[in-house]
Every structure is written in structure tokens, then in C-alpha cells.
Amino acid sequence: MRPQDILKPGPSGLACLPGGFHIDPVRPVDRAVITHGHSDHARPGHGAVLATRETLDMMALRYGENFAGTTQAIAYGESVRLGDVTVSCHPAGHVLGSAQMAVTCGGTCIVASGDYKDAYDPTCTPFEVVPCDVFITEATFGLPVFRHPDAAHEVRKLLDSVALFPERAHLVGAYSLGKAQRVIALIRAAGYDAPIYLHGAMEKITRYYEQRGVPLGDLRMVKGMKKADLAGTITLAPPSATADLWTRRFPDPVTAFASGWMRVRARARQRGIELPLVISDHADWDGLVATIGATGAGEIWVTHGQEDALVHWCQTKGLVARPLALVGYGDEDETDDVPGGADAQESEPA
Amino acid sequence: MNRFAELLDRLAYEPGRNNKLRLITSYFRETADPDRGLALAALTGALSFKYAKPALIRDLIAMRTDPVLFALSYDYVGDLSETVALMWPKTDDVLRNNPPPPTLSEVVSTLTTLGKTDMPQQLTRWLDELDETGRWALLKLVTGSLRIGVSARLAKTAAAALGDKDPHDVELLWPGLAPPYLDLFAWLEGRAEKPVNLDPAPFRPVMLAHAIEESDFAHLNPADFTAEWKWDGIRIQAVSGRDADGEIVARLYSRTGEDISQSFPDLLPSLRSQNPSQYKPFAIDGELLVLRESRVQSFNVLQQRLNRKTVTPKLMKEHPIHLRAYDLLSEGDDDLRTLPFTERRARLEAFIARLDDPRIDISPQLEFDSWDAITAIRADPAPAGAGEDAQAVEGVMLKRRDSAYLPGRPKGQWWKWKRDPRLIDAVLMYAQRGHGKRSSYYSDYTFGVWTRDDEGERLVPVGKAYFGFTDEELLKIDRFVRRHTTETFGPVRHVVHEADKGLVFEVAFEGLARSPRHKSGVAMRFPRIHRLRWDKPPREADRLETLEKMLVTETATEPTAIDEAAIGAH
Numbered sequence A: 001m002r003p004q005d006i007l008k009p010g011p012s013g014l015a016c017l018p019g020g021f022h023i024d025p026v027r028p029v030d031r032a033v034i035t036h037g038h039s040d041h042a043r044p045g046h047g048a049v050l051a052t053r054e055t056l057d058m059m060a061l062r063y064g065e066n067f068a069g070t071t072q073a074i075a076y077g078e079s080v081r082l083g084d085v086t087v088s089c090h091p092a093g094h095v096l097g098s099a100q101m102a103v104t105c106g107g108t109c110i111v112a113s114g115d116y117k118d119a120y121d122p123t124c125t126p127f128e129v130v131p132c133d134v135f136i137t138e139a140t141f142g143l144p145v146f147r148h149p150d151a152a153h154e155v156r157k158l159l160d161s162v163a164l165f166p167e168r169a170h171l172v173g174a175y176s177l178g179k180a181q182r183v184i185a186l187i188r189a190a191g192y193d194a195p196i197y198l199h200g201a202m203e204k205i206t207r208y209y210e211q212r213g214v215p216l217g218d219l220r221m222v223k224g225m226k227k228a229d230l231a232g233t234i235t236l237a238p239p240s241a242t243a244d245l246w247t248r249r250f251p252d253p254v255t256a257f258a259s260g261w262m263r264v265r266a267r268a269r270q271r272g273i274e275l276p277l278v279i280s281d282h283a284d285w286d287g288l289v290a291t292i293g294a295t296g297a298g299e300i301w302v303t304h305g306q307e308d309a310l311v312h313w314c315q316t317k318g319l320v321a322r323p324l325a326l327v328g329y330g331d332e333d334e335t336d337d338v339p340g341g342a343d344a345q346e347s348e349p350a
Numbered sequence B: 001m002n003r004f005a006e007l008l009d010r011l012a013y014e015p016g017r018n019n020k021l022r023l024i025t026s027y028f029r030e031t032a033d034p035d036r037g038l039a040l041a042a043l044t045g046a047l048s049f050k051y052a053k054p055a056l057i058r059d060l061i062a063m064r065t066d067p068v069l070f071a072l073s074y075d076y077v078g079d080l081s082e083t084v085a086l087m088w089p090k091t092d093d094v095l096r097n098n099p100p101p102p103t104l105s106e107v108v109s110t111l112t113t114l115g116k117t118d119m120p121q122q123l124t125r126w127l128d129e130l131d132e133t134g135r136w137a138l139l140k141l142v143t144g145s146l147r148i149g150v151s152a153r154l155a156k157t158a159a160a161a162l163g164d165k166d167p168h169d170v171e172l173l174w175p176g177l178a179p180p181y182l183d184l185f186a187w188l189e190g191r192a193e194k195p196v197n198l199d200p201a202p203f204r205p206v207m208l209a210h211a212i213e214e215s216d217f218a219h220l221n222p223a224d225f226t227a228e229w230k231w232d233g234i235r236i237q238a239v240s241g242r243d244a245d246g247e248i249v250a251r252l253y254s255r256t257g258e259d260i261s262q263s264f265p266d267l268l269p270s271l272r273s274q275n276p277s278q279y280k281p282f283a284i285d286g287e288l289l290v291l292r293e294s295r296v297q298s299f300n301v302l303q304q305r306l307n308r309k310t311v312t313p314k315l316m317k318e319h320p321i322h323l324r325a326y327d328l329l330s331e332g333d334d335d336l337r338t339l340p341f342t343e344r345r346a347r348l349e350a351f352i353a354r355l356d357d358p359r360i361d362i363s364p365q366l367e368f369d370s371w372d373a374i375t376a377i378r379a380d381p382a383p384a385g386a387g388e389d390a391q392a393v394e395g396v397m398l399k400r401r402d403s404a405y406l407p408g409r410p411k412g413q414w415w416k417w418k419r420d421p422r423l424i425d426a427v428l429m430y431a432q433r434g435h436g437k438r439s440s441y442y443s444d445y446t447f448g449v450w451t452r453d454d455e456g457e458r459l460v461p462v463g464k465a466y467f468g469f470t471d472e473e474l475l476k477i478d479r480f481v482r483r484h485t486t487e488t489f490g491p492v493r494h495v496v497h498e499a500d501k502g503l504v505f506e507v508a509f510e511g512l513a514r515s516p517r518h519k520s521g522v523a524m525r526f527p528r529i530h531r532l533r534w535d536k537p538p539r540e541a542d543r544l545e546t547l548e549k550m551l552v553t554e555t556a557t558e559p560t561a562i563d564e565a566a567i568g569a570h
């Protein structure tokens, strides 16, 4: 069977006709297989959802218990039969519970990797290479200018700044699901054990990480704190909050932003960031090309991001490559829709 | 180098002055000699070496990367140095051996001596050894496009903070110091005595005036001020001292501290002319003028004496140079700069009288008892004492009677009030070939003034001029354009325009209008090159705010609409 007869892009997302399901559908469908809990991949209103335990829990946190008709949890390494295909689940290293879904049909294996990264992250299971015939890769950072430095080095920059400016508050914009917890874990790994403060919108999802056995140290809510007491502290907040009135409760805040986009100066300046931290939950260019090579796939489908450059690179390496025209997948750093964060708008109406 | 790059990177994002200071001081504390001294030199603009052309950087990246990937990346990032810094792929050899990155001193000392042909290879090696931020800073440094948003003054203040010293002390020592400033840092860290300024005739940082606005007068009391002419010459500092062997050393400095003594050998004897038994070292702040039969000549005449490597006897005879003194900064062992202006003025009068040299005189003070009186004097200098020299009067200077002589442009001390408000100093930014008989010359100029935005200080284009200069001046500008092109876009040459490098035009124009079509928001009517200011560093060119204020005055006093069609016409 030709790969395009197994998985095919359509208006609802990537459809698997022989399996009778969609992967990360952007509209309500009968059966959905979901790679991870970010809101552009995990949407409510499907008939049945297959995903990891963590992804299902995150969807329930965001949308309420009745986000789908029925749910089925799948663990890393597990396979299930859906129609004429077998779906197996493998860690994607992107956020807690993120998975690559391998779809096998008639001897052809296609891996839909969702969002992934091959860099160190103490808050989730490391990425695993899944050998396949067709590899579907994201291209969020699909340009060779995106080479993420060691995240520990970026966290060191933050802690140096905290030491240099003890009278100022450090406000770190970080996407609420995954990035924030990873940044906290990295700060802890660097030996910082003072309390870390959280924007209210991050509480539930962060507590969920702790419940799943990710230790994050002494975490406190920033709400109700006296301004003066926030001097010399670190607070994590959704990126949108770092640019609004909410920041006035902090003494002379240093505004940091943890994102792969911070690699490009103009992007950091646009946002008025004073301390850009290049920390990403997506693979960088080197990670993308290394992963593509490691899968052994002869055919690469490239989706959401900078498809052109990655497709071009694949072709220069003799691989069959094409962009998958999928719409509806964004870039989480630009829109933070927090699971369990109904109070994300603590002070900001929009 | 990586640590210095990190500092630059952080400074580029930090808007607060005090926070910038803290970052720089902290860098000085953590970094060893001589790197920190060279960093101080870089921040104060004291480094100079030959720059690499952007084309070379393009060639280097083309050898390492796929052209399609480079084009897509450059298009996304929008800045050549940054694109190359981010996408530079290290070779497998480099990844395996992981050579140590160069120190800032290695980079600086190599660049100062490096031959042009060795540049590509050396740059490649450094790009391999540095991290992304290090590569970015290196490329900005070698292409001469490092914009840090930190003034020299701020960098010196940060150094002073390292030893809790008064920044003014560092400023006073500065002329006698040289990179990498080992003696300065030793003193700041309490490891050595304060460095002695060993130069017998050192430059003192110049005090500058603010342009006064109508609205300022309301807050100022005429009794607090003295007034004098603002002469249309070249502001200089004339210094005389005795070296260790007892020889008298005389020097002329431009207001940026450049030694221009060689251009004016005819004035130097006057700086040595005191009776040897009564000789006293001195430093005079004044104006260079050409006088013929004791009449001050126009700036155009004076201009013949500028930028000359060799000065012929004929030139000196036909353009006799003269020093008109404004201020006395030191006399004998006394540093007078902390005294009030009136006391310095009294010392100056006595000193010039004692000197009794025909080439040196004193700029007269103007009598006035109200702002109205000085307004009338400024409007018509001739009957107010300028006489036939009136055409060489550029305006009046107002100086607070109690003002100490402070480096830079301290607030509220000195004011300049130019006669013609429709003259601005602008910086040449782009040049294009002219038409007709000028088609082989770069004769169409776009000039800009300073403004401040998110990216810090930068020049914004405010107009174009095609005339106003002589054929001889055109040749010189054309040569300047060709030698100082930083980039070429089709027919347009980008000409170097940085704080310390570039060409300043004094632009005359007939009127101003608001214009949404211009990036600056203002359009000039009939702009023309009034004269070339080879003597003026671009940092001292005018600011967009000055134009905006003129605009307010213009619209208030001249309600007639400005003919848009006339703007920018040939």
C-alpha cells in the first residue's frame, strides 16, 4: 500500500482511512489519536480519543472530564489495532506524556512524531528514534539558524542575572504546559533551591506534573505577595502575562522569555524582552536533521513551521520529501492556552 | 571573547542606564587584564583597525553552507552578521578537537596587525572557535557595525564604580591612558597609586552646550548668565606644557581629542611664546579662525586649512590662522576646571593680556540685562560689537556664571543659540550617482539625524540634497563615498555613518513640513549642502527632536503650507 493511502492530509487533519481515525484532528471527529496535550494538537469534542494517560489527564484539566465520548490510554511501547492498522506509541520528548504515533499497515510504517525534541528534559521521557519508512516531522525551527544552546547554560544566565540584580524581580515567560516545568526543573538542577513563584494560571498543570512524580521543589503562588518581598525572586508566568499590567506587582522586573524564538534578536526585541533564554521544547535544526537521518526513513513529510528549508535539505540528501499542507498547528509560545488555567486572566481581559 | 560577547548581547536588551552600569561593572570585576581593558576600549570607541567588508562575510558562509538554506535563513533573520553567526557550521575537525575560543585581546591584537589577504582564513578560524554570541559580536566588530547603545561616558563610569571612584576622576585621567588600561584597573582595584597623567600637554574632555529653545528662557534668569559670540570657526583646545627634559610641548586638539597640531604649524610658536623665565603651562579652549587684517574670514576660507597633511608657506600666508580664546582650563599647576566660569574668565583675561601675542586674542563678552536685549544682539550682531566680523558670527553662547568646566554636555550650564535656526548638522548616509555631467560622481546625498528607538541611538534619513557644494568639494565627497561604502544596493551606496565615523553636512533649508511619506515624519524644503563639516564627528550632528521642535515653531509662525512638490526637487 502506498503511504499516502494510509495517511492523508485533509480538512480535519491527518486522516488514516484504513484505520478509521485522525491524528491530532483540528475539528471534531469520530476517532482521534492524539500525540500530546498542547491545545493545537489536543482539541475537545471527539467521539473517541486514544492518547497517553498524561495527555488524557491534561485534556481533562483543560476541557473538563467530558472532553470526549470515550477515552483509551496507551502507554509507551504499547500497540493497539485500529481497523486495518496497528498504532504503537513512543516517547517524543516534547512534554510530559508526548508521544510519536507509529502507524503500520501492510508492512509500511509511518511515524507521526507530533512535536518532538531530542534535547535533555528532566520532566519527560526522552525521545526515542523509531525506525520507519515514512517520517512525519514538524519544522517549527526548521532553519539552520535555529541551533538551541544547552538549556543549562541559558538557566545559568538567568541565575547570574538574579545574583547581579538582587533588588529586582525576575519574571520568566514560559509556556504553561511543559516549558514552565522544564525551566523550573533546570533551575533546581543548577542548585537554586529558594521558592519559585507561579502565576495563578500555571498552578494546576504544575501540580499535575508533581503528582506524576516530577520533583519541582518549593513552589508558591505569586498572588497575595507583597511587592517588596518579590525582590530577588524568580516568577514563572504565561508569556502573555509578562507584557501586561500584571507585571506592576513586581519590583523593577527583569523580563525573561524562555523560547526557541529567542535565538533571533529581532524576535526578542519585538517583545521587549530584556533577558532572552533560548530554551525550546522543539528540536532545533541539528536535532531535526539528525532525527530524520536516524529513522532510516526514505520519505519525509514536513509539517507546521519552516517546511521549505527542511524539504530542500532532505532533497539534497536524496530523500523523498514533501510539505504536508496541514493547517491549524501553531506555535505554543505565541498563544498560551493553559490546561486548568481558567484563571489565566488574572488581570488581563483579552 | 565569548564573555565580552555575552556582555554586549545583554547590554543590547537592557534599557536601564543603571542596570547597564551594573552589567559592565560586573564584567570588569570578573574579567582579567588585558581583556577587560580592551573591552573598555571597545566600549569607549578607542579601538581601531581595518574593517572587513560584508562581501567577505558572505563569501565565508557560502563556502560552508548550501546557498538555498542561507538565502532562506538570511531572509528570516534579516541581518547578515547575525545570520552567519547563528548558522555557521563547525567542521567535524573543530567539533572533535574543540579548540579554545580566542580571547578579546587575541582578536584585537590580531586585527590590528592582520594583512588583508590573511583576513578570510583568520576569521574562519575564529568563527569555528567561538559560540553563537561570540560569532555575532566578532562579525559586528570586524565589519565595524557594533552598536552597543552605551556611551563612552557610561563605560568610564562603570569602570569608576569598580573602585567606588568618582567618574569625573577617571575622565580627568583618561587622556593620559591607553588600552588596555592596566594602570587604571590597578588603581581602581586598590593595587596601585592613581595613574599620573604623564603627557606634558594632555587633552581635556571638552564641555559642550545645548541648543536653547524659546521655552527655555522662561526658566532662566539673565543675571545668572554671561554671553559671548559663537564664532563660526573650529572649536579647539590649545595646550602647552613642559616635558621631563624641560622642553616646551605645544599641541592643538580637535574637540574630540585628535591631535591636529601638524595642520597649524603657524600657530604653535604662539603657544610657546612666553618669556622662558615666566613660562607657565596652560590649556585654552577656543576657536580657530582665519584673520586677514584682523577681520575674521568666513568658514569657507578657514576650510582651506582643514585636513591638510602638508601645509605650504603660501597657504599659511594667505590663510593666516588665529586663536580666539573662550576659556582657560589650566594655568601653571592649577586645574581651573572646577572654578566658576567668571573666575576662569578673569584668569583668562589676565593670561591673554600677559601672553600679548598677535595670534591669540580673547572672545569679547556681550553686555545684556534681559533676554530681550540678547535677542536683539543675536538678531543683528554688527552694531552690537561684531562689526565687520558679523558674518562670522554663528550666534551667541550663554554660559552660567557659576558653571564649572564639565566634560560632555551637562544640563543647564551652557547654551548655544544659533542665528539661523534653519541650519542643521546631518550625517551622510547614502549616495547615488548624479545625472548629466555629474553622472560619474556620487552627487546625490541622503542625510540623516540622530534619533533613539528600541534599538538605541540611530540615524534616520531626513532628506536628500543635490547641490550647494563646489566642484572641488564634490570631488572630495565623491572620494569619501567610494572609500567608505559599507554596502551597495543597486545604484545606492551605503556610506559609513556611525557615531565616530562618517561625514557631517551642514544642511540649509527653507522650511519644514510634516510628511507621513518620510520615515522621519518631516520633509525639508530646498535642502542644500551649506558646508562640509569634516571636523565634526557624526555623534555631534543634530537630533530629530531638533527638527520636530523647529516644525512646531515653523507651523506656529508660518501658517502658509509648504509646497510638497518642491520637496526633494532637483
Ligand SMILES: [Zn+2]
Residues within 6 Å of the ligand: A036, A038, A094, A115, A332
Ligand atoms: Zn506541542
